[in-house]
Amino acid sequence: MNPRWEGGPGCVFQASGWGTKERRRCLSMVAVGDVAGVEYSLRTEDGSPFETRFDQGRVKLVVGGGGFAPFLHNAVLKMEPGEEKEVTVPPKDAFGEYDPELTATLGMDSAPGDISVGTVLQLWTGQKATVTEMSGESFKIDWNPDLAGTSLVMDVKVLEAAKAESVLKTATFAGGCFWGLELAFQRAKGVVSTKAGYAQGVVKNPTYSEVCSGKTGHTEAVQVLYDPSETKYADLLTIFFGRHDPTQVNGQGNDKGTQYRAGVYFHDEQQKAVAEKFFADEISARRLKKLATELEEVREFYDAEDEHQQYLQKGGQDARKEATETIRCYG
Structure with missing residues (x-):
């Protein structure tokens, strides 16, 4: 007879080979498709907090269901309610590596009114660009994300989890x-x-x-x-x-x-x-x-x-x- 196997994604075990404690822990792990209540915060490696265009603090998410940032979903996966940890997020998994192609030098005749270094402009795409350099005849804009090329540190705790369809x-x-x-x-x-x-x-x-x-x-x-x-x-x-x-x-x-x-x-x-x-x-x-x-x-x-x-x-x-x-x- 083939042994029976149980568990969610990434949590598979042979029923006859695990004790009750291990079985309960495995089945309580957060899996893709679960709704999880979490508390998390982000900071740069030097300890500076920063704002994001998505919520921090206490939030709910469907794991693997989009929203927030992929690194939060990845961190929560396989955690248990009550568990907390610190995660270092490299630039490629955070806001991306810095891309010099996402800059442009423009003539001052195209400037939208008075500008100075640090002025934030809105592009026709809806994206925002920052004036980073100015000379007599031209100015440079940069529309990389503010934290492009930056590693982040995330503190995350899973407060609760359940199957999404039940909640x-x-x-x-x-x-x-x-x-x-x-x-x-x-x-x-x-x-x-x-x-x-x-x-x-x-x-x-x-x-x-x-x-x-x-x-x-x-x-x-x-x-x-x-x-x-x-x-x-x-x-x-x-x-x-x-x-x-x-x-x-x-x-x-x-x-x-x-x-x-x-x-x-x-x-x-x-x-x-x-x-x-x-x-x-x-x-x-x-x-x-x-x-x-x-x-x-x-x-x-x-x-x-x-x-x-x-x-x-x-x-x-x-x-x-x-x-x-x-x-x-x-x-």
Whole structure:
């Protein structure tokens, strides 16, 4: 008879060869897909703390589910509730090595008003660049991340962990380009994880270029995992309706096509009932017969490619809870 094997990812053991203590420890380790409550802080190697564009302190995350920074997910993996440790994060795993290609020297005739060394400028991409040098006829800008090339030290403690499906609920929305909508939900209280993807189509495993062709039937969407003890589905609907025009057919703003159509895609009868009331109130308030925004049961959701996940956070926009900086959707 083949022996029975148990345990989560990275935690596999032969049942007959381990004692009860080892078995319990293994099964309590944080695994990919778990929701973990952690407390962590970051500092440079010389001990200086610094701000990030994502939250520090006490946070919740779905391990391996995006958001925050990959090094936090990697550190928490296989830890146990109550365990704490210090982790050194090399530049390549933190904010990247310094890249001299992310600099430019420009003529003073292109300067946006009065500038000096240290002035922060916003590029057309939405990224921020710092003026690092000036001469009589030119100035140099640098849009490397502030901590590019810097090693970090992270103190992290796992406070609690559970299987995500036992704690969190799922909601799915489409509202034009998924980059901006995802960042809006990243900032929302009670939202633990977000991912960009493709919903309500007829082609399996579509690519971004296929969806953009308008031939797969999908719309760009955001799937949200939220903690119902901290936020309500109606709160998510309020955020969603504040981020899109429910009267625009097959598009949002300058993004036009069926792949940018808006929709609320409910996962259960409770969400359906809340959404139907929300739609009815919107229709009444706007004095319309109906909204262009779809209201349907969610069909299969496909994750978008990695480069689209938390895209605006990666570009330097503020993903901290309740941040108020204007969301700029660029690409």
